[in-house]
Amino acid sequence: xxxxxxxxxxxxxxxxxxxxxxxxxxxxxxxxxxxxxxxxxxxxxxxxxxxxxxxxxxxxxxxxxxxxxxxxxxxxxxxxxxxxxxxxxxxxxxxxxxxxxxxxxxxxxxxxxxxxxxxxxxxxxxxxxxxxxxxxxxxxxxxxxxxxxxxxxxxxxxxxxxxxxxxxxxxxxxxxxxxxxxxxxxxxxxxxxxxxxxxxxxxxxxxxxxxxxxxxxxxxxxxxxxxxxxxxxxxxxxxxxxxxxxxxxxxxxxxxxxxxxxxxxxxxxxxxxxxxxxxxxxxxxxxxxx
Numbered sequence: 001x002x003x004x005x006x007x008x009x010x011x012x013x014x015x016x017x018x019x020x021x022x023x024x025x026x027x028x029x030x031x032x033x034x035x036x037x038x039x040x041x042x043x044x045x046x047x048x049x050x051x052x053x054x055x056x057x058x059x060x061x062x063x064x065x066x067x068x069x070x071x072x073x074x075x076x077x078x079x080x081x082x083x084x085x086x087x088x089x090x091x092x093x094x095x096x097x098x099x100x101x102x103x104x105x106x107x108x109x110x111x112x113x114x115x116x117x118x119x120x121x122x123x124x125x126x127x128x129x130x131x132x133x134x135x136x137x138x139x140x141x142x143x144x145x146x147x148x149x150x151x152x153x154x155x156x157x158x159x160x161x162x163x164x165x166x167x168x169x170x171x172x173x174x175x176x177x178x179x180x181x182x183x184x185x186x187x188x189x190x191x192x193x194x195x196x197x198x199x200x201x202x203x204x205x206x207x208x209x210x211x212x213x214x215x216x217x218x219x220x221x222x223x224x225x226x227x228x229x230x231x232x233x234x235x236x237x238x239x240x241x242x243x244x245x246x247x248x249x250x251x252x253x254x255x256x257x258x259x260x261x262x263x264x265x266x267x268x269x270x271x272x273x274x275x276x277x278x279x280x281x282x283x284x285x286x287x288x289x290x
Contacts, residue, residue: 004135005255006248011141013247014148015203015210019220020227020239021152022199027233028172029192032092036077036099038221039106040070040197044204046110049213052122059121063209067201074197075190077102083186103218111215118214125209144206151202152240155195164191230270232280241281246270 019041026034047066051057057065081098130137159165167188170178179185204217224239227246231238249269253262273281 001255002252005252007135007137008141009248009251010244011137011145011247012210012251013244014145015207015243016220016223016227016247017240017243018148018151018199019203019224020231020243021155021236022196022203023221023224024228024231024233024236024239025155025168025192026196027228028236029168029175029189030082030086030095032082032095032099033225034099034196035096035221035225036074036081036102036106037196037200037224038103038218039077040074040200040218041204041207041220042106042110042215042218043073044070044201045208045213045217046114047201048205048208049119049121059123059125063125063205066205067198070201070204071194071198074200075194078190078193083189086189103221107215107218114215116215118212120212121209140210144210147202147206151199155199158195164188168192226267226270230273230280232282235280235282238280238282245281 019037022040023034023037026032026037044066047069048059048063051062051065052059055062077099081102082095085094085098124140126139126143128139130139130142157165159169164187167178167183167185168191170181170183171185171188171192175185178188200221203220207217207220223246224243227242228239229242230245231240231242246266249266250262253265257265
């Protein structure tokens with residue numbers, strides 16, 4: 001039974017890890033806590049629902065399209081709201097307020113359009129389960145884990161095997177020095193937000209498939225934030241560890257204690273971890289980069 005819950009937790013944690021990496025990659029370049037990332041999570045789920053329900057697109061195609069939309073919207077959010085603040089040299093608190101405002105605005109619009117209804121995709125993404133000894137793994141959970149791993153591998157390939165990835169990594173170390181060296185920092189930052197939005201869209205679309213589609217789904221961004229804090233705010237690897245840990249703690253506490261107080265237990269344990277190891281699991285200080 002315990003092994004079963006750990007397996008379920010790893011599947012859920014892989015989604016949290018995706019969201020956390022999308023959150024962390026923006027912090028690595030701009031040093032800002034980007035809560036507008038929650039908007040891409042919401043859009044990933046709702047765009048997949050709207051496209052599959054109203055435009056009758058196959059669910060798989062609708063989800064892929066929704067992920068692309070989430071990535072584009074994330075880049076647009078940066079260009080319209082955060083870029084002007086950066087150009088004016090505004091304090092970091094302004095970025096925090098702007099990103100949180102965008103997140104709440106998108107959530108409010110989705111609530112208005114959807115009439116705050118909780119709904120689900122027209123059909124299940126994948127049926128059945130896989131049995132291994134006494135452990136039963138739903139195929140959807142296995143698919144979620146597989147997609148999360150592939151998405152993180154693809155992100156690693158972009159960061160370490162492409163020119164835009166090199167520009168992003170240069171900006172993460174010193175954005176002013178990168179600009180002096182001739183790197184188009186606006187392009188690098190826009191690409192970073194797009195990558196983060198793609199990860200948020202994937203997480204939102206898959207969480208919508210596993211649970212339901214509802215306006216507050218974007219609140220998962222707070223779990224992504226805590227995952228980054230626990231893993232080490234300056235570490236993408238730490239964000240993955242933090243996401244997996246939160247998923248496992250949440251699943252086990254749901255099963256063995258009480259689902260109603262599971263969030264309190266989860267975040268209480270995470271606070272203890274941070275008190276014992278403030279730099280996070282991966283041992284990265286916040287100023288360390290990609």
